Amino acid sequence: MPILFVIYKRKDERQMENFRFHVTTDIRFGKDRLDELPDVLNQFGKRVLVVYGGGSIKRNGLYDQVMSQLAKNDNEVFELSGVDPNPRIETVEQGAELCRKEKIDVILAVGGGSVIDCSKAIAGGTYASGDLWEMVTKRAYLGQAVPLVTILTLAATGSEMNRGSVISNLKTKQKLGFGGPNFLPKVSFLDPTNTYSVNAYQTAAGSADIFSHLMENYFDLTPGTEVEDGIAEGLMRAVIKNVPVALDTPNDYDARANLMWASSLALNGLTGASKAGTWSCHAMEHELSAFYDITHGVGLAILTPRWMAHVLNERTTPKLARYAKEVWGVQEAVPELAARMGIQKLTDYFVACGIPMTLPEVGITDETNFEAMAEQAVASSAIATKAFEPLTKEDVVAIYQAC
Ligand code: NZQ
Ligand code: ZN
Numbered sequence: 001m002p003i004l005f006v007i008y009k010r011k012d013e014r015q016m017e018n019f020r021f022h023v024t025t026d027i028r029f030g031k032d033r034l035d036e037l038p039d040v041l042n043q044f045g046k047r048v049l050v051v052y053g054g055g056s057i058k059r060n061g062l063y064d065q066v067m068s069q070l071a072k073n074d075n076e077v078f079e080l081s082g083v084d085p086n087p088r089i090e091t092v093e094q095g096a097e098l099c100r101k102e103k104i105d106v107i108l109a110v111g112g113g114s115v116i117d118c119s120k121a122i123a124g125g126t127y128a129s130g131d132l133w134e135m136v137t138k139r140a141y142l143g144q145a146v147p148l149v150t151i152l153t154l155a156a157t158g159s160e161m162n163r164g165s166v167i168s169n170l171k172t173k174q175k176l177g178f179g180g181p182n183f184l185p186k187v188s189f190l191d192p193t194n195t196y197s198v199n200a201y202q203t204a205a206g207s208a209d210i211f212s213h214l215m216e217n218y219f220d221l222t223p224g225t226e227v228e229d230g231i232a233e234g235l236m237r238a239v240i241k242n243v244p245v246a247l248d249t250p251n252d253y254d255a256r257a258n259l260m261w262a263s264s265l266a267l268n269g270l271t272g273a274s275k276a277g278t279w280s281c282h283a284m285e286h287e288l289s290a291f292y293d294i295t296h297g298v299g300l301a302i303l304t305p306r307w308m309a310h311v312l313n314e315r316t317t318p319k320l321a322r323y324a325k326e327v328w329g330v331q332e333a334v335p336e337l338a339a340r341m342g343i344q345k346l347t348d349y350f351v352a353c354g355i356p357m358t359l360p361e362v363g364i365t366d367e368t369n370f371e372a373m374a375e376q377a378v379a380s381s382a383i384a385t386k387a388f389e390p391l392t393k394e395d396v397v398a399i400y401q402a403c
Contacts (some may be wrong), residue, residue, distance in 0.1 A: 017275075024184065025268075030192075034069055036189075037066070037151075047104050048106055050079050050110060053084075059197065060194070066151065078098060078104065083115045085295065086114065086289050086296070089167055092121040096126045099126040104126070107146050109149070109150045110151045111153050113154065116148075117166050123148050123183065124180065124182065124183065140178065140179065148183070148186060149186055152260065153194045155195055157206075158210075158264055158265075161185065161264040163183045168290060190264065195260060200354060204247065205295045207243045207259060208355060209300060210259065218271070218323065222276045228272070233323075235262050235271070243255075277388060280383050285299040288364070292364050298355055299362075301355045306402040306403050311388060316389055318335060321336070323339075323342050324342025359403045370401065371397060374400065378396060
């Protein structure tokens with residue numbers, strides 16, 4: 001007689017959330033693909049605004065390669081250079097003005113997350129009316145935008161394949177993320193060789209950012225996310241394996257390639273699909289950058305283990321213990337001990353990558369601004385209500401103090 005298994009669902013059991021995943025960026029991954037650039041740009045028009053940072057692309061030869069493709073293609077080329085790490089609203093205003101005046105057809109962002117984020121804000125700012133900082137503070141931009149093509153030079157933010165942009169206003173001491181459907185890059189060139197020249201500090205910082213994106217999505221209470229969590233664990237293991245290789249041998253193609261693809265997949269919505277909660281460490285880090293202009297990935301590396309220790313409790317332990325086991329191979333059977341070992345592994349790893357792991361090491365030597373930063377972190381995010389473990393202003397101050 002066949003045995004019938006009847007699975008009863010507990011009445012209160014929640015299920016996987018609905019989600020939409022629609023990421024249409026055309027990824028051109030790999031080396032020697034820049035001769036595809038003219039055809040890509042011609043889809044949008046001939047008048048191109050090339051946006052880049054402080055000159056790394058001139059030093060590593062990428063600028064010349066790009067310009068020679070544009071010359072061959074008879075593009076009308078305009079340039080906006082000098083985009084700062086933690087890009088400023090003033091640069092966005094300058095770029096938007098240029099796009100309007102020169103009737104730009106397409107923006108070509110050549111750089112890391114800061115250049116791409118700034119280009120997205122310019123793309124929207126070209127059509128937004130009034131004060132562009134107001135456009136940012138609204139946090140969602142639903143209007144038109146100039147089409148954006150990117151050539152990524154630093155594996156970190158995932159901006160090359162997502163709709164977000166993070167802009168700083170040093171006058172108001174604010175650093176805010178905002179985004180919209182038309183910010184999604186149309187095409188992104190991901191050539192790992194373009195990251196060979198990234199120095200050890202930025203390689204480690206960028207990788208800490210990738211890691212943080214994966215962790216922020218992973219530590220969430222939404223049920224039924226085995227696919228998302230399994231992908232995140234695999235990507236975290238890939239980052240752990242490849243950063244030391246890239247630090248040791250900066251032009252190891254496979255290490256750079258894995259980090260680059262991990263950057264895009266960590267924050268293109270894949271590991272965050274269906275996750276209903278909000279991120280914690282990014283809200284706290286954006287205040288560090290807003291007040292002290294520090295490197296984003298370094299701020300995250302300093303905060304993350306302290307945040308994990310702060311939120312460790314009976315309810316959060318199972319997920320923290322699972323992370324320790326699946327990501328770091330911790331075999332400890334007592335969940336709380338395993339969770340603590342996972343936190344220590346992460347700290348040791350960041351130290352081994354050469355990341356400064358305390359606030360004083362990055363020049364933040366007193367607590368003067370902690371209250372104001374904590375207040376702003378809570379006010380500009382949902383960490384007090386929707387986080388893995390809700391955080392009050394006092395929690396945030398305590399985490400800053402532990403750093
Ligand atoms: O300015 P240049 O001269 O290009 O030098 C940059 C910069 O000094 C250098 N660099 C970039 N590519 C290089 C290189 N140096 C040598 N060789 C290369 N190939 O690296 C430095 C840092 O660049 P940056 O673009 O600032 O770094 P990253 O990609 O980490 O971007 C950080 C910004 O992105 C935001 C951060 O808050 C920060 O403002 N984020 C954006 C997100 C998004 N749009 O989805 C999410 C992230 O969580 C993050 O908040
Ligand atoms: Zn980040």
